[in-house]
Amino acid sequence: MKWEGFYCEAEPLFKPGLQDVVALETSISFLDTESERILIKGFDLIELSQEIGYVEMIHLLLEGSLPDRVQTENISQRLNKECDIAEEVWTILSQLPQTTHPMDAQRTALSVLAGFDADLEDRSVQTNVKRAYQLLAQLPDLTANSYHLLQGRARIVPDSSLSYTANFLYLLTGHIPSKLEERIFDLSLLLYSEHELPNSTFTARVIASTLSDMYGALTGAVSSLKGQLHGGANEAVMKLLLEVDSPVGFVELLQEKLKNKEKIMGFGHRVYAKKMDPRALIMKRALVDLSEHRGDDRFLQMCEAGEALMEKEKGLYPNLDYYAAPVYYMLGIPIALYTPIFFCSRTAGLTAHIIEQHDHNRLFRPRVHYTGTAYSSL
Numbered sequence: 025m026k027w028e029g030f031y032c033e034a035e036p037l038f039k040p041g042l043q044d045v046v047a048l049e050t051s052i053s054f055l056d057t058e059s060e061r062i063l064i065k066g067f068d069l070i071e072l073s074q075e076i077g078y079v080e081m082i083h084l085l086l087e088g089s090l091p092d093r094v095q096t097e098n099i100s101q102r103l104n105k106e107c108d109i110a111e112e113v114w115t116i117l118s119q120l121p122q123t124t125h126p127m128d129a130q131r132t133a134l135s136v137l138a139g140f141d142a143d144l145e146d147r148s149v150q151t152n153v154k155r156a157y158q159l160l161a162q163l164p165d166l167t168a169n170s171y172h173l174l175q176g177r178a179r180i181v182p183d184s185s186l187s188y189t190a191n192f193l194y195l196l197t198g199h200i201p202s203k204l205e206e207r208i209f210d211l212s213l214l215l216y217s218e219h220e221l222p223n224s225t226f227t228a229r230v231i232a233s234t235l236s237d238m239y240g241a242l243t244g245a246v247s248s249l250k251g252q253l254h255g256g257a258n259e260a261v262m263k264l265l266l267e268v269d270s271p272v273g274f275v276e277l278l279q280e281k282l283k284n285k286e287k288i289m290g291f292g293h294r295v296y297a298k299k300m301d302p303r304a305l306i307m308k309r310a311l312v313d314l315s316e317h318r319g320d321d322r323f324l325q326m327c328e329a330g331e332a333l334m335e336k337e338k339g340l341y342p343n344l345d346y347y348a349a350p351v352y353y354m355l356g357i358p359i360a361l362y363t364p365i366f367f368c369s370r371t372a373g374l375t376a377h378i379i380e381q382h383d384h385n386r387l388f389r390p391r392v393h394y395t396g397t398a399y400s401s402l
């Protein structure tokens with residue numbers, strides 16, 4: 025078929041939900057399903073999770089290499105130093121209605137920050153990397169304290185004597201975390217930090233491909249991540265767990281939902297499909313550690329019962345959100361902050377993708393499979 029003045033391919037390939045479609049080239053990460061590895065800059069995320077922390081992961085994603093001790097110390101100091109937030113931002117956030125979801129507050133905050141960037145039109149790698157570090161430094165404070173403001177509470181002052189992760193957890197809960205709590209929270213940040221091309225990363229790259237700025241691309245990504253089929257699942261899982269108080273009750277609840285053809289949040293994955301998300305296994309071990317330490321395995325028992333049921337009934341396995349939810353609950357984090365935390369962590373990966381998109385840009389502009397009525401003359 026040929027249209028005068030138009031470019032038209034004969035019959036473009038259509039895959040609903042773009043399943044298995046290769047949409048872009050990246051050197052950042054790859055879900056290598058054949059070797060069962062989550063490759064990040066050539067390293068396996070699961071192996072990394074045993075060796076490095078979230079701050080080192082930031083360096084890997086933004087600089088392309090694992091940092092040595094001095095570099096790690098330098099980034100930690102940088103994240104500590106660059107966390108200042110203009111008072112005007114807090115004024116705007118304090119005017120949001122109390123019914124605002126923290127994800128929407130986070131989205132608003134990111135949008136507002138654009139106005140304070142004196143180099144907003146600069147898309148160079150150097151400025152984008154600088155911007156990414158600054159956002160990563162600001163996001164824990166912005167996320168936690170916009171929530172406290174919504175709750176009508178005073179802001180918690182960041183504690184610069186703490187590590188990045190301990191300070192983040194302190195801002196969320198108001199308590200200085202123990203070493204175990206800090207380690208487990210850091211592990212969750214690392215596991216959430218990057219995952220190839222989920223909906224939110226694709227959204228960010230599509231926006232960045234118009235040469236829109238990093239704040240705009242991230243604002244779109246927050247909206248994407250908020251949905252229950254993506255990041256919003258961790259919040260939904262916890263609400264489900266709290267509906268009942270025993271493994272038997274949880275199994276009955278899930279059975280009821282399956283009978284009603286409802287989806288069970290925290291199970292299934294577009295890429296892993298009928299296999300367990302390897303990150304979920306690591307998070308499950310963290311839940312075991314936390315449960316043993318607290319002498320309270322209530323959520324572990326419930327989750328295991330749910331996992332066994334879903335395998336038997338649907339051949340479906342947990343994704344990271346399933347085990348992150350009870351871990352965050354046991355760390356004392358308010359439920360509405362689970363997905364905003366996911367976004368904070370994922371900002372490391374998202375900004376790396378936005379930088380790559382700006383640096384090797386081609387505008388995204390796909391075609392459609394038209395199902396409307398055929399042409400009829402007027």
Ligand SMILES: CC(=O)SCCNC(=O)CCNC(=O)[C@H](O)C(C)(C)COP(=O)(O)OP(=O)(O)OC[C@H]1O[C@@H](n2cnc3c(N)ncnc32)[C@H](O)[C@@H]1OP(=O)(O)O
Pocket residue numbers: 041252253254255257286287288289290291292293294295338340343344345
């Ligand atoms: C960190 C993350 O963001 S991971 C994702 C977090 N999201 C969730 O946990 C939400 C629950 N899970 C889901 O909705 C899906 O598994 C998704 C969205 C993650 C992936 O979905 P897709 O690849 O589009 O698969 P799709 O939704 O078409 O499911 C295929 C089949 O499995 C079923 N299925 C998939 N997930 C679930 C689930 N969680 N509960 C019940 N059934 C499910 C579907 O009903 C469908 O069955 P059918 O073929 O009989 O209609």
Ligand SMILES: O=C([O-])CC(=O)C(=O)O
Pocket residue numbers: 216218219221222223254293294295343
């Ligand atoms: O990869 C996906 O589609 C969703 C996911 O697990 C993530 O973003 O961590």
